[in-house]
Amino acid sequence: FRQRQRLQQIAARFGGPKPHWLLGHLPEFPADDIPGIFERMVQLHEEYGQDLFNWGLLNDHMVIVSSPENVEKVVMAKQTQKSMIYEFIEPWLGRGLLISAGEKWFHRRKIITPTFHFKILEGFASVFNREVSVLVDRLSPYADSGQEFDIYEPISLYALDSICETSMGVSINAQHNPSNQYVRDVKRMSELILLRIFHLLGSFPRTFWTLMPNAWEQRKLIQRLHDFTDSVIHSRRQQLLAAPEQRKDPTDEDSLNSKKRHTFLDLLLNVTVDGRPLSDADIREEVDTFMFEGHDTTTSGIAFTFYQLAKHPDIQEKLYQEIVDVLGADFRTVPLSYGTLQSFPYLDMVVKESLRLLPPVSNIGRRLVEDIEMNGVTVPAGTDISIPIFVIHRNPAVYPEPERFVPERFSEENTQRRGPYDYMPFSIGSRNCIGQRYALMEIKITVVRMLAHYRILPGSAMCQMRLKTDLVLRPDKGIPIKLVLRQ
Numbered sequence: 001f002r003q004r005q006r007l008q009q010i011a012a013r014f015g016g017p018k019p020h021w022l023l024g025h026l027p028e029f030p031a032d033d034i035p036g037i038f039e040r041m042v043q044l045h046e047e048y049g050q051d052l053f054n055w056g057l058l059n060d061h062m063v064i065v066s067s068p069e070n071v072e073k074v075v076m077a078k079q080t081q082k083s084m085i086y087e088f089i090e091p092w093l094g095r096g097l098l099i100s101a102g103e104k105w106f107h108r109r110k111i112i113t114p115t116f117h118f119k120i121l122e123g124f125a126s127v128f129n130r131e132v133s134v135l136v137d138r139l140s141p142y143a144d145s146g147q148e149f150d151i152y153e154p155i156s157l158y159a160l161d162s163i164c165e166t167s168m169g170v171s172i173n174a175q176h177n178p179s180n181q182y183v184r185d186v187k188r189m190s191e192l193i194l195l196r197i198f199h200l201l202g203s204f205p206r207t208f209w210t211l212m213p214n215a216w217e218q219r220k221l222i223q224r225l226h227d228f229t230d231s232v233i234h235s236r237r238q239q240l241l242a243a244p245e246q247r248k249d250p251t252d253e254d255s256l257n258s259k260k261r262h263t264f265l266d267l268l269l270n271v272t273v274d275g276r277p278l279s280d281a282d283i284r285e286e287v288d289t290f291m292f293e294g295h296d297t298t299t300s301g302i303a304f305t306f307y308q309l310a311k312h313p314d315i316q317e318k319l320y321q322e323i324v325d326v327l328g329a330d331f332r333t334v335p336l337s338y339g340t341l342q343s344f345p346y347l348d349m350v351v352k353e354s355l356r357l358l359p360p361v362s363n364i365g366r367r368l369v370e371d372i373e374m375n376g377v378t379v380p381a382g383t384d385i386s387i388p389i390f391v392i393h394r395n396p397a398v399y400p401e402p403e404r405f406v407p408e409r410f411s412e413e414n415t416q417r418r419g420p421y422d423y424m425p426f427s428i429g430s431r432n433c434i435g436q437r438y439a440l441m442e443i444k445i446t447v448v449r450m451l452a453h454y455r456i457l458p459g460s461a462m463c464q465m466r467l468k469t470d471l472v473l474r475p476d477k478g479i480p481i482k483l484v485l486r487q
């Protein structure tokens with residue numbers, strides 16, 4: 001009762017509907033409609049303002065902030081921890097970079113940051129060029145037949161092939177072999193995590209892991225996923241032992257200047273911390289984190305950009321013209337590089353606007369490590385905070401007519417008018433996305449290559465697309481489009 005009173009004093013400074021005494025705001029959300037839960041959450045901000053207090057069962061609660069002053073306080077806090085929802089992916093990813101905190105996170109981030117040196121990314125461009133050609137070929141029957149199809153699925157196989165190759169140096173051929181066990185397991189894990197988030201017992205780990213069939217299935221999948229990563233790590237370790245000349249730090253000057261492509265795994269295998277190499281378990285949690293963070297996010301980023309281009313044929317044509325103008329006569333085949341992509345200002349604006357309206361990571365969560373003052377009241381350490389990036393990006397005071405797709409919002413002049421916390425698809429501060437440049441390169445190469453070959457048209461149900469989100473924002477029932485071969 002006393003805790004309830006204290007919480008009520010905090011809640012009074014935030015927006016939100018009147019809670020049920022026992023169930024809090026749970027009755028606000030439709031129980032059997034996952035996209036409906038996301039839609040209601042967004043609507044609550046329209047009705048009750050930027051910062052909300054969300055009650056769960058009894059005293060369970062969460063503070064949701066989207067006002068720039070409070071977002072800044074949370075993302076710039078000196079010490080940070082992730083909120084409860086991240087625990088749902090921990091059995092798979094371990095305490096890798098996404099979830100870890102404190103000293104461990106700091107050391108790992110320092111080791112891993114050089115892997116995203118632009119010269120290393122340049123080496124990855126050849127993987128994207130090759131894999132996107134496979135994608136373009138695989139989609140040609142749809143252009144020939146004019147048949148409508150869901151673009152999300154083929155993009156996700158393409159993104160999986162790309163991340164496996166760039167992070168582990170392994171080709172799993174998901175595009176040619178979608179029934180590959182690893183591919184099926186990664187996809188099923190994402191589904192099971194989503195189901196757990198919306199299950200009433202999901203937040204009670206002991207009950208969940210003992211009683212729920214979802215948990216029994218997860219255990220099996222996680223074992224297989226770990227076995228796969230372990231076997232890749234083991235065989236690459238053996239290769240490096242057998243060929244010591246390859247055991248060079250991929251981020252030193254010589255390696256960066258050599259033509260050889262380095263994977264993220266090579267870096268982790270060669271690094272030492274206090275003179276000791278990382279263990280296989282340490283490496284596995286980082287590789288698995290990259291597999292998770294590096295394919296679902298980019299899949300949504302690419303697929304949502306196609307969705308916008310299908311809806312806006314004039315913008316699509318303008319972008320096509322830029323592609324032809326910049327790349328010249330060989331625009332369909334010339335290899336794209338990190339460097340080339342810097343010459344596409346309109347593409348840059350289109351991608352940024354797409355990440356504004358449909359940010360692949362639509363929410364991030366933190367657990368406060370220290371008390372923070374917000375809206376004139378102290379929010380105590382231990383409170384879970386959610387930052388709805390999706391809502392921040394639709395603030396009408398910053399983005400007039402926020403629902404409209406207007407790439408020019410990201411001209412240099414317009415960008416300068418906005419504050420740092422008005423646009424954050426990759427988050428901000430020390431825990432921002434380490435893969436940001438990788439992601440943008442992959443999205444841009446895919447868009448350029450696809451548009452060079454095809455005109456993208458909306459499928460019949462495309463405009464009714466609804467969204468759902470676990471840790472990644474996705475279309476509830478795919479993105480139906482049609483393709484027309486460009487002559």
Ligand code: HEM
Pocket residue numbers: 082097098099109289290293294295297298301359360361364365424425426427430431432433434435436438439440
């Ligand atoms: C469009 C694609 C992507 C988007 C929108 C995105 C967005 C984000 C966001 C918002 C965060 C902060 C998460 C949080 O605070 O909990 C994050 C973190 C992270 N992202 Fe990405 N991401 C993308 C692609 C990638 C890729 C391709 C990789 C790896 C190759 C990657 C690796 C990571 C990692 C490891 C973290 C944790 C960083 C840390 O805490 O130090 N992301 N990402």
